Amino acid sequence: MSGSPGRITLWGIEVFMAAADERSISAAARRLGSSASTISQQISNLETAVGAPLLERSARPLRLTRAGEIMHRRAQTILNEAAQARAELAMADLSALTVFRLGMIEDFEADVTPRLLVHMAGRLTDCRFQLETGASHMLQDRLDARDLDVIVAAQLGAAPDWAEIHPLIREGFVIAAPRGAIDADGDVLGQLRELPLVQYTQAHYMGRLITSHLARQDIALPNRFEMDSYHAILALVGQGSGWTILPPLALMRARRFCDQIDVLPLPLQPLTRTIVLTARKDMLQSMPADVAATLKPILQEAIVAPALERYPFLKDALTVL
Secondary structure, X not given: OOOOOOOOOHHHHHHHHHHHHHOXXXXXXXXXXXXHHHHHHHHHHHHHHHOOOOXXXXXXXXXXXXXXXXXXXXXXXXXXXXXXXXXXXXXXXXXXXXXXXXXXXXXXXXXXXXXXXXXXXXXXXXXXXXXXXXXHHHXXXXXXXXXXXXXXXXXXXXXXXXXXXXXXXXXXXXXXEEOOOOOOOOOHHHHHOOOOEEEEOOOOHHHHHHHHHHHHOOOOOOEEEEEOOHHHHHHHHHOOOOEEEEOHHHHHHOHHHHHHEEEEEOOOOOOEEEEEEEEEOOOOOOHHHHHHHHHHHHHHHHHHHHXXXXXHHHOOOEEEO
């Protein structure tokens, strides 16, 4: 997509906002799926159109000029109006929606997301679907930046004023230990202290949530491994290298390790997280609620029922909302 020098284009504004937010031409290019040279040219075109430099490109990181600060405030209003117009035009006739940008946590990528997309594709026959999977905090940032229309992710605290929230599933954390390493009828926590904790990375929300929960109870545990992959964590646990704290969704995503581990209730105060669908208020009308309603029976069938069949003690800790 290109813009002409001397003409303000919506694409040029989107490029400028990405560069301003990321404080980097290369980061803006990655965010928009474009090249750094294209991003740089679009910013130059916009600067020509408004008659003033908008970014101090020699600064590291990039800084907005005074004109850039003014443009940044106005540009956000322009993008908001464009997004609202797009949503209203699409929702006037849902079948006219041409692009739907969905963000999903990785927990759902194999069992849930394909079924949801097949269902939506049957309703929105002329729509092109763009799917992005990733960590909850990353998806939240992408929604905040208007790079996604709807996300399904862990709730990270109080919802922003601009967001509508549809709760989907609540899950209580459990422990996974090497098969036969823990006597469930004994002092479980005492036995766990003798093994290293394989920790989910604190670079992600879930890792910080677990660490904070342990700290609130003044529990310090030996920690040799920290990683961001359920499969890697449970592979280490299955090989006897330690134990871990994870939500049931992680266990169901890495089922191939189930014969190598024992899953037990968390021997601490309960720890839960809620998976929600988030969208911008009044942007897609009833569509977010409709997607949430579609997801719930899929979650029950693909996630909750198999998890409860394998781990009956999760009955009160894993539920569709």
